[in-house]
Amino acid sequence: MDATRRRGARARLVVACAAAVAVLGPLTWLRQDSLMPDAYSVMDMGYADHGGGSREAGQVGGSPVHSAHGPARATGHEAHSAAAAPGHAGHAAAGHGVTAMGRDVAAPADHVPAPGRDVTSLTADPRREADVRVTLTARKQRFRPAAGRLVDGYTLNGTSPGPVIHATAGQLVEVRLVNESVPDGITLHWHGVDVPNAADGVAGVTQDAVGVGGSFTYRFVADRAGTFWYHSHQMSHEQVRRGLLGALVVAPAKGTGAVDGVALLHLYDGVRTVNGREGDVRVEASPGARARVRVINTENGQTPVWVGGAPFRLVAVDGTDLNEPGPVRGTAVMVTAGGRADLEVAMPEDGSPVRVHIGGPTGVVLGSRAYDAPAVPRPAATLDLLSYGAPAPIGFDPDAADRRFVYDIGRRPGFLDGRPGLWWTVNGHMFPDVPMYVVAPGDVVRMRIGNHSGETHPMHLHGHHAVVLSRGGVRATGSPWWVDSLEVGNGEWYDIAFVADNPGIWMDHCHNLPHAAEGLVAHLMYEGVTTPFTIGGPPGNRPE
Amino acid sequence: MKVLYKVLAYLIAAEVAVQAMAVVFADAGMGKWVEQGGVLDKAVMESDAPPFPEVVGLMVHGMNGIMVIPVVALLLLVSSFFTKIPGAVKAAGLVLLLVVLQVSLGILGHDIPGLGALHGLNALLLFSAAVYAARRDRAAAVTTPARPDVRVGSAG
Numbered sequence: 001m002d003a004t005r006r007r008g009a010r011a012r013l014v015v016a017c018a019a020a021v022a023v024l025g026p027l028t029w030l031r032q033d034s035l036m037p038d039a040y041s042v043m044d045m046g047y048a049d050h051g052g053g054s055r056e057a058g059q060v061g062g063s064p065v066h067s068a069h070g071p072a073r074a075t076g077h078e079a080h081s082a083a084a085a086p087g088h089a090g091h092a093a094a095g096h097g098v099t100a101m102g103r104d105v106a107a108p109a110d111h112v113p114a115p116g117r118d119v120t121s122l123t124a125d126p127r128r129e130a131d132v133r134v135t136l137t138a139r140k141q142r143f144r145p146a147a148g149r150l151v152d153g154y155t156l157n158g159t160s161p162g163p164v165i166h167a168t169a170g171q172l173v174e175v176r177l178v179n180e181s182v183p184d185g186i187t188l189h190w191h192g193v194d195v196p197n198a199a200d201g202v203a204g205v206t207q208d209a210v211g212v213g214g215s216f217t218y219r220f221v222a223d224r225a226g227t228f229w230y231h232s233h234q235m236s237h238e239q240v241r242r243g244l245l246g247a248l249v250v251a252p253a254k255g256t257g258a259v260d261g262v263a264l265l266h267l268y269d270g271v272r273t274v275n276g277r278e279g280d281v282r283v284e285a286s287p288g289a290r291a292r293v294r295v296i297n298t299e300n301g302q303t304p305v306w307v308g309g310a311p312f313r314l315v316a317v318d319g320t321d322l323n324e325p326g327p328v329r330g331t332a333v334m335v336t337a338g339g340r341a342d343l344e345v346a347m348p349e350d351g352s353p354v355r356v357h358i359g360g361p362t363g364v365v366l367g368s369r370a371y372d373a374p375a376v377p378r379p380a381a382t383l384d385l386l387s388y389g390a391p392a393p394i395g396f397d398p399d400a401a402d403r404r405f406v407y408d409i410g411r412r413p414g415f416l417d418g419r420p421g422l423w424w425t426v427n428g429h430m431f432p433d434v435p436m437y438v439v440a441p442g443d444v445v446r447m448r449i450g451n452h453s454g455e456t457h458p459m460h461l462h463g464h465h466a467v468v469l470s471r472g473g474v475r476a477t478g479s480p481w482w483v484d485s486l487e488v489g490n491g492e493w494y495d496i497a498f499v500a501d502n503p504g505i506w507m508d509h510c511h512n513l514p515h516a517a518e519g520l521v522a523h524l525m526y527e528g529v530t531t532p533f534t535i536g537g538p539p540g541n542r543p544e
Numbered sequence: 545m546k547v548l549y550k551v552l553a554y555l556i557a558a559e560v561a562v563q564a565m566a567v568v569f570a571d572a573g574m575g576k577w578v579e580q581g582g583v584l585d586k587a588v589m590e591s592d593a594p595p596f597p598e599v600v601g602l603m604v605h606g607m608n609g610i611m612v613i614p615v616v617a618l619l620l621l622v623s624s625f626f627t628k629i630p631g632a633v634k635a636a637g638l639v640l641l642l643v644v645l646q647v648s649l650g651i652l653g654h655d656i657p658g659l660g661a662l663h664g665l666n667a668l669l670l671f672s673a674a675v676y677a678a679r680r681d682r683a684a685a686v687t688t689p690a691r692p693d694v695r696v697g698s699a700g
Binding site (some may be wrong): 012015016017019020023024027241265267268269270271297299300301303337359411420422456490491512 | 625
């Protein structure tokens, strides 16, 4: 009897252990598989997506990742795989490598890589004298934004937001960034400016994070008049929130003929501010004058902007003028996270003030004698840029695209670098097995950005402006709508197009910065471009 | 192992109660904040810093719901393999199933608010299932007082 019972107990224990292993084993394996190495190159991330090929015959389905790796990395497919496998925490060995690397198999074994071009060589003309010179010194400190409460964060030249940098279109801007005391290191990214790749300021992709006591000089030609901003792209989800940001205004050479005001929205410790100020920002504008308010949304979520007291025109989006924008009344404009919207108001002749609401009762008050403009509630209607303004030529034919990409955002449970949770996916794959969109200079590129992840995502492509072709299959009929930051709502999809005219390795990510830290990051890579920088490593590069 | 199983099951029930309290706490705090002139938009929602203190309820709800409760439910299932309580595996399996359903409804509720209502209803089912699982040994003690070794097979 005792023996039977013991046998039964033993059998039960064996079954229980087997069941426990069956439940926990796969989870442990998935967790281990998701761990990222201490340092890895973004070129080794995910799989190459050629968007239907290259213009060179025989390259379709081939692997420009090879050429991108350059002679220093690998000279053939085998070498490439060998070099890439460690960068994936053993993904290849664990079977995940089929996703990460398996798509390279179509590459001919004797494929000779094109000579690599290092991102650090992609600069503005080094011989050209700078027209605008600025030094920005970053500090970790407690500070008080304009008339606000104390904030424990970061400043540039002692303030946050940092100083507004002014330039005129065509000028060469040179900014020297000095890190006095930000322990994690810093960079500056010029959001919306199509800078040469070396000046893009992405830690671990185009440069190393600038450590305490170090400096880095950014040089770029501000070729496009408009409203831009700059922010750290090292641990950006934390450093931007805590103050490493500022506005960049590029005026057209002939001027705008309008009163000009910047309205940079940022929340410090949850407190909504415009230009660091908690209350209204006043801008003097005399009766009959035109006043341009440059709204910059530095936050992680979109915000509505509306005007009380006068009609307005939305004259520019993301640093690009709209064509023939009509007057708007009783309608709000949504400003994408990371995006900009320039509103122009014709001041009433009777001298009454005008209130530009930025997400709430406060904002910018335009006036001359009085600034007591009453607050008005947010209009129910929202301006649809798909049909606002008048069409104009965009300069290329998006129907003759050389590359067609899909950037489809979803969400699923899994492990991200060992952390369990519900994480974002790109085309069904979780970070780091995301696509590397590969293009060649001069390509016309189409991209379909879809979102069924349950949340809205402000998608930001570095180094390029893309034009919106359609949303949900409905074609754009208004002014060409050029974006660098596009809010893709849940359940929506957009077709956008751009010309690949700025070689480099460019992030294409969600500008809800915590989302980027949760893996909603992919890259656009030009054939033949390489980066010597790695994520992680001694400089502690963490772009998200 | 029996004690661990019971503790985990009761812990799930307690967590469901915490979840209900946290989300209403946050909702009430938000109502009060808006009443006092606060404005909520996506920019505020996505800001890491809390615009009103009760927002901590939403963070607790999210962390608990996506991380803590699923892990506890998984551990409950594993512990059920090792207990001799009749029906423990089935009960723990039911709890885990309802947790998966609950997380799914919570996520999909952002898309389709009607599913959020089911999320509230399923919380009651999950609470009941957790208590039911925790009390399996009592039920077993009442129905099969003298034949534990005959019933053990069903526990595996």
